[in-house]
Amino acid sequence: MTTEDDNGTGLSRRRAMLLAGATAAALAGLEAAVPTPALAAQSGWRWCLQCGSLWRPGLPYNACPAGGAHVARSWNYVLKVESEGGPGQPEWRLCANCQALWWRGNGNTGQCSGAPMGHNEVGWGTISPRYVLETATANTGGTGQANWRYCSNCHVMVYNDTGTNSAGRCAAGGRHYTGGSWNFRIKYV
Ligand SMILES: [Zn+2]
Ligand SMILES: [Zn+2]
Ligand SMILES: [Zn+2]
Numbered sequence: 001m002t003t004e005d006d007n008g009t010g011l012s013r014r015r016a017m018l019l020a021g022a023t024a025a026a027l028a029g030l031e032a033a034v035p036t037p038a039l040a041a042q043s044g045w046r047w048c049l050q051c052g053s054l055w056r057p058g059l060p061y062n063a064c065p066a067g068g069a070h071v072a073r074s075w076n077y078v079l080k081v082e083s084e085g086g087p088g089q090p091e092w093r094l095c096a097n098c099q100a101l102w103w104r105g106n107g108n109t110g111q112c113s114g115a116p117m118g119h120n121e122v123g124w125g126t127i128s129p130r131y132v133l134e135t136a137t138a139n140t141g142g143t144g145q146a147n148w149r150y151c152s153n154c155h156v157m158v159y160n161d162t163g164t165n166s167a168g169r170c171a172a173g174g175r176h177y178t179g180g181s182w183n184f185r186i187k188y189v
Contacts, residue, residue, distance in 0.1 A: 040081065040084075041078050041079065041080050041081065041084060041187075042056075042078065042079050042081065042129060042131075043076050043077070043078045043189055044056055044057065044058065044076060044077075045076070045077035045078070045079055045101065045186075046070075046072035046073070046074050046076070046077065047072075047073060047074035047075075047077070047159050048064060048066075048070040048071055048072070048073070048100075048168075049071040049072075049073040050064050050065075050066035050067070050068075050070065050071050050168075050169060051064050051065045051066045051070065051100075051113075051168045051169040051170075051176075052158045052159055052160070052167045052168020052169065052176060053065075053070075053100045053101070053151075053156045053157060053158050053159075053168060053176075054077065054100065054101045054148065054156070054157040054158070054159070054186070055070045055072075055098070055099045055100045055101065056094055056099055056101070057070075057072055057099070058099075059096060059099050059123075059124045059126065060124060061096070061097060061098075061099070061114050061123075061124065062098065062099045062114070063097070063098050063113045063114040064098075064113060064169075065098075065113040065154070065168075065169045065170055065171040066168075066169040070099065070100075074188075075145070075188035075189070076188055076189050077145075077186050077187065077188045078186075078187045078188060078189055079092075079101070079129075079131045079133070079186070080131065080132050080133075080134065080140075080187075081129045081130060081131055081132065082129075082130040082131070082132050084132070086132070086134070086140050087134055087135070087138040087139060087140065088132035088133050088134040088135070088138070088139075089103075089105075089132065089133050089135070089182070089184075090105070090130065090131075090132050091103055091104050091105035091130070092104075092130075092131035092132065092133050092157070093119070093121040093128040093129075093130070093131065094121065094126075094128040094129070094131075095112060095114070095119040095120060095121065095128075095156075096120050096121065096122060096123025096124050096126060096128070097112050097114030097115035097119065097120055097123060098112045098113045098114035098115070098119065098156075098171070099114075100113075100119075100156040100157070101131070101156060101157040102119045102154075102155045102156045102157070103150055103155050103156075103157070104119070104121065104155075106155060109155075110153075110154050110155030110156070110171075110172075111153060111154040111155070111170070111171040111172040112154070112171055113154075113171040119155065119156075133148075133157070133184050133186070134184065134185050134186075134187075135182050135183060135184055135185055136183040136184070136185045137183070139185050142187050143187060143188060143189070144185045144186060144187040144188065145159075145185065145186055145187075145188060146183055146184070146185045147159060147160060147161040147183060148160075148183075148184040148185065148186050149167075149178035149181035149182070149183065149184065150178065150181040150182070150184070151170060151172075151176035151177055151178055151181075152177055152178075152179070152180065152181070153170050153172035153173075153176065153177045154170045154171040154172045154176065156171075156176075157184065157186075158176045158178055160176070160178045165177055165178055165179035166178070
């Protein structure tokens with residue numbers, strides 16, 4: 001009995017050590033696989049009180065279509081990038097000229113409040129990450145806010161819970177037009 005107990009304990013200890021080693025190796029592997037900050041979900045996005053668009057402070061040029069600079073007023077929104085996978089619409093970018101979130105999937109550069117040539121994902125020493133936007137019906141949960149919509153006149157992301165097709169101020173003139181847009185859902189922290 002005593003010998004069996006010792007054997008049992010010895011085996012358990014060896015197994016525990018093996019498991020600990022395997023766990024450490026697995027963790028080391030995970031650590032090496034952690035993406036660089038540039039590829040991870042990005043926080044710091046804000047709703048502009050004046051134009052109603054989603055924009056990100058941090059670049060020197062932040063022209064607002066309503067005049068002056070964008071005004072940050074909101075939660076701290078977080079955007080998913082393409083490398084994270086999961087549901088959503090790709091081809092969203094940060095515009096280096098107006099700092100708004102815009103969709104370049106239409107094959108042109110929309111109307112930009114910061115540059116006559118339109119939105120641009122390159123500028124001020126930065127290149128925009130490639131964002132994926134989830135919708136109210138296809139998302140990965142967590143804390144989030146729906147009623148974000150795409151303006152088909154200027155191509156930026158706009159918050160619109162008015163029940164109409166228009167909101168904010170648009171770089172194409174007048175108010176943003178969000179008719180026909182999906183209902184996007186954006187996470188915040
Ligand atoms: Zn603005
Ligand atoms: Zn722009
Ligand atoms: Zn617009």
